């Protein structure tokens with residue numbers, strides 16, 4: 049039997065076990081999110097999906113939907129919060145979108161457009177991050193890593209490999225790989241891995257693809273991140289229920 | 290060959306006893322440069338130098354980056370000719386994927402983009418930056434000697450300038466997805482076909498562009514013949530010339546072999562594979578300038594300097610591949626009576642002939658069946674070193690990269706047109722200083738003569754984007770002890786004020 053809850057005063061049906069985010073997407077309502085992906089276990093680290101339930105903030109990607117609860121999502125306060133969170137993510141890395149091959153297909157960038165980011169607001173941190181281009185087919189540019197652990201989860205749960213991990217905590221934490229040398233070339237990652245495909249930024253990319261997709265035909269040239277997210281979710285539902 | 294014009298003015302024998310004049314920044318050139326004049330008490334010019342701050346950080350910045358990023362990243366080098374950098378880098382990087390010969394469609398699409406860039410850049414230079422001097426006179430009242438003055442006195446011409454530029458930008462936008470900093474060239478080809486609709490869209494206005502370009506050639510040609518003596522004399526000197534030409538020695542903007550000719554038009558070298566440019570061209574460092582001074586190795590650094598850009602290309606070409614431009618080239622070359630044209634101001638005329646060529650070439654390319662082709666990419670045996678050379682609007686542009694086994698760039702070397710012309714622009718400055726300023730009390734109009742000479746070369750001084758339109762001008766007078774005794778400031782409205790006096 050289906051129950052319902054209220055998302056910004058709209059009645060949303062849900063199935064037992066669905067998170068607020070899943071139920072919302074199921075019903076065609078977008079809640080901004082970055083670290084959550086329909087194929088993967090939730091991770092609840094980016095906080096972009098924050099909603100207010102009974103006056104308290106929750107990550108909607110992990111919060112189970114509950115009967116009759118009132119969820120605030122599209123409020124000016126929450127949009128401002130999401131913006132601030134995203135601005136922090138940007139200044140904690142080194143993002144030069146104009147020469148980044150992910151530009152136009154990057155979730156982080158698309159989210160910035162979606163939330164109307166105009167500036168950095170916070171001081172740029174300019175962290176020193178090591179690039180790893182040792183692998184013949186996969187490029188790793190840590191400057192663009194947002195430590196969302198999508199690759200960690202995808203490598204472990206979808207590729208069955210465990211190539212990636214995050215070392216350290218907070219601003220000092222960094223993407224590490226599972227090899228004594230610390231180099232990507234000594235792991236069993238391959239260009240076909242879901243870990244590479246699902247990385248939301250230009251950190252993990254397949255080498256020598258570069259700028260093959262022309263401007264105008266890149267993922268978010270054609271579709272907004274919200275429309276894409278709904279499509280991806282529906283596709284995943286259709287495939288795995 | 291000829292000695293460098295007024296070389297004795299490059300370094301004064303007793304600089305400590307002279308008054309120093311600094312013109313900074315130069316108006317209506319892209320970016321930032323500075324002219325210093327040292328004068329004695331009778332206002333005789335003893336030393337004249339053009340200093341250009343060249344941005345060299347890029348060569349470091351790109352180290353470690355994957356090679357496919359280079360054609361995109363280099364567009365940030367220059368706000369005014371990003372497409373030239375994009376294509377020169379792409380040509381170098383084609384080598385890494387073994388693309389020795391692009392597919393006909395890919396090459397023609399790149400050529401089309403390059404012609405769009407040439408058209409828009411030349412239109413901008415002539416109508417916005419050069420026409421105020423040429424139409425009103427170099428020493429004319431500064432209140433009218435600017436683009437606003439041109440719009441008021443010659444409204445139709447100003448509109449044509451804007452529309453020609455816009456058309457060139459539209460060619461770029463259609464091909465690269467964006468008007469500025471779009472992307473078309475990728476290693477081994479291009480990433481996009483040209484749609485039929487876009488081709489029709491561009492064809493719609495091209496005849497008008499050709500006609501307007503023809504008119505522009507006529508205007509400059511007439512200005513030149515009407516003022517022949519002054520125009521031939523102004524900032525002029527003899528020099529060698531360097532450019533790309535086709536294998537037949539014809540005019541070429543996108544690809545070809547390097548040709549250098551001396552001041553009489555005799556070949557110094559010809560059909561040189563540009564991958565070997567380092568065997569033919571070296572760069573000299575002078576303590577007083579950040580920008581290097583390239584020269585032809587076989588002639589040495591005193592005699593081996595040369596000019597690049599529109600004048601060099603037209604002088605070096607046996608023939609131009611489009612009929613109207615070829616006709617214009619012949620009329621232009623007739624002035625030299627069998628020898629190359631050396632006048633600094635002839636750059637303006639040559640530039641308009643090239644604009645006409647670009648417009649005609651765009652029309653030809655749009656009508657070429659290959660332009661709608663879908664075979665866009667090619668590759669072959671990989672290499673780890675690549676050189677790309679292109680004739681950018683301002684002149685020969687060299688990009689040179691080396692990569693390691695992980696596809697990362699380990700070395701980059703760029704020689705831009707403004708650097709090739711460094712010695713020549715200094716020669717022009719000295720010539721004008723000696724001829725027009727010597728013994729006179731400096732006025733804005735007189736100082737503008739120096740800028741007119743520099744502007745003829747259309748330098749992109751620090752590859753920065755500001756300086757469109759009028760910038761304030763500072764002139765500083767220093768005494769023999771190095772004390773600032775006077776400072777003239779030219780405001781945005783063109784008025785001169787004396788700050789210390």
Ligand code: SF4
Pocket residue numbers: 142143144145148149150151152154155156157192249250251
């Ligand atoms: S990863 Fe995304 S946000 Fe970062 S530089 Fe690339 S396009 Fe921009």
Ligand code: SF4
Pocket residue numbers: 192193194195196197198199200212223246247248249251252
């Ligand atoms: S590499 Fe990509 S997927 Fe992995 S943590 Fe960084 S941004 Fe996320």
Ligand code: FES
Pocket residue numbers: 080081082083084091092093094095096097098107108109110
């Ligand atoms: S999507 Fe929920 S915390 Fe990232």
